[in-house]
Amino acid sequence: MDNILTQIAQYKQEASAFTAANAEAAENFRIKYLGTKGILKSVMGEMKNVPNENKKQFGQTVNELKSFLERKHAELKAAFESRETASSGMDLSLPGDPVSVGTRHPLTITRNRIVSIFKRLGFALAEGPDIEDDWHNFGAMNLPEDHPARDMQDTFYINQNPSWLLRTHTSSVQARVMETQKPPIRVICPGRVYRNETISARAHCFFHQVEGLYIDENVSFADLKQTLYFFVKEMFGNDVKVRFRPSYFPFTEPSAEMDISCRICEGEGCNVCKHTGWVEILGSGMVHPNVLENFGIDSNKYTGYAFGMGIERIAQLKYRVNDLRLYSQNDVRFLKQFTGAL
Numbered sequence: 001m002d003n004i005l006t007q008i009a010q011y012k013q014e015a016s017a018f019t020a021a022n023a024e025a026a027e028n029f030r031i032k033y034l035g036t037k038g039i040l041k042s043v044m045g046e047m048k049n050v051p052n053e054n055k056k057q058f059g060q061t062v063n064e065l066k067s068f069l070e071r072k073h074a075e076l077k078a079a080f081e082s083r084e085t086a087s088s089g090m091d092l093s094l095p096g097d098p099v100s101v102g103t104r105h106p107l108t109i110t111r112n113r114i115v116s117i118f119k120r121l122g123f124a125l126a127e128g129p130d131i132e133d134d135w136h137n138f139g140a141m142n143l144p145e146d147h148p149a150r151d152m153q154d155t156f157y158i159n160q161n162p163s164w165l166l167r168t169h170t171s172s173v174q175a176r177v178m179e180t181q182k183p184p185i186r187v188i189c190p191g192r193v194y195r196n197e198t199i200s201a202r203a204h205c206f207f208h209q210v211e212g213l214y215i216d217e218n219v220s221f222a223d224l225k226q227t228l229y230f231f232v233k234e235m236f237g238n239d240v241k242v243r244f245r246p247s248y249f250p251f252t253e254p255s256a257e258m259d260i261s262c263r264i265c266e267g268e269g270c271n272v273c274k275h276t277g278w279v280e281i282l283g284s285g286m287v288h289p290n291v292l293e294n295f296g297i298d299s300n301k302y303t304g305y306a307f308g309m310g311i312e313r314i315a316q317l318k319y320r321v322n323d324l325r326l327y328s329q330n331d332v333r334f335l336k337q338f339t340g341a342l
């Protein structure tokens with residue numbers, strides 16, 4: 001018994017003097033002391049020769065040896081690993097480079113919000129091409145070639161074919177829907193539109209619209225108003241005030257523009273509402289019979305309403321953006337302010 005205890009003490013001494021310069025040496029230590037044919041195993045094998053009254057004490061000694069050897073092996077590995085790290089010039093304890101998470105563009109956030117509100121009312125999403133022909137953009141919308149309202153919607157034409165143009169409104173999508181679908185039609189059309197305008201804080205050569213179209217039997221102006229009331233309350237909150245003003249659009253009759261109480265100054269008066277307390281947010285009206293007939297829809301049987309709004313304007317009121325150009329400048333200082341916006 002004493003012999004084997006002396007032997008164990010000797011093993012411990014040898015092991016504690018062991019040094020490892022590399023991974024291989026540390027592995028040799030493991031094989032020699034902790035391996036399946038190693039010293040620890042052979043010491044354990046001595047248990048059967050130990051008298052019963054000493055077995056408990058022997059067991060403890062062997063356990064101590066085992067944890068000593070395991071600790072020593074871990075130390076050896078750690079020592080050369082840190083040396084290797086130091087020589088490679090890499091410090092694994094440094095914090096990592098932060099991953100910068102992007103944000104949705106404020107116009108995308110606003111567009112998604114508008115679309116989701118109308119989807120809940122049963123509107124389906126419809127999209128169309130940015131490059132249009134004259135008919136879908138103007139003619140079908142009751143804007144014949146000599147119509148003065150065309151002057152307000154000057155746009156960009158394609159060199160190769162002057163009858164192609166960049167659409168001035170998303171009404172062209174409505175045209176394409178009426179061309180291919182039969183009533184009842186209930187669609188919402190978001191998209192980018194273009195105008196030949198000088199770029200300033202209030203105007204840009206492109207912006208974004210969402211238009212809606214509902215055609216069925218017995219659709220009335222009251223349906224239009226209720227739909228838009230629901231929309232503004234969902235978008236801006238229950239305390240928003242709404243008013244309709246008569247207006248003119250070639251493709252609707254009667255037509256109305258809708259104002260809401262200014263969300264910036266809450267009616268006190270500011271630059272955005274031109275000190276009136278009201279801001280125009282959309283145009284709307286009952287679809288002109290000529291437009292329905294252009295697509296073979298019987299205007300005696302069917303009626304419909306349409307409305308259209310600029311996404312930039314809605315986002316401006318929602319997020320208090322005072323310059324249209326900010327939306328397309330890609331300035332991270334502007335964009336990161338929308339982190340977490342829904």
Ligand SMILES: [Zn+2]
Nearest residue numbers: 262265270273
């Ligand atoms: Zn205001």
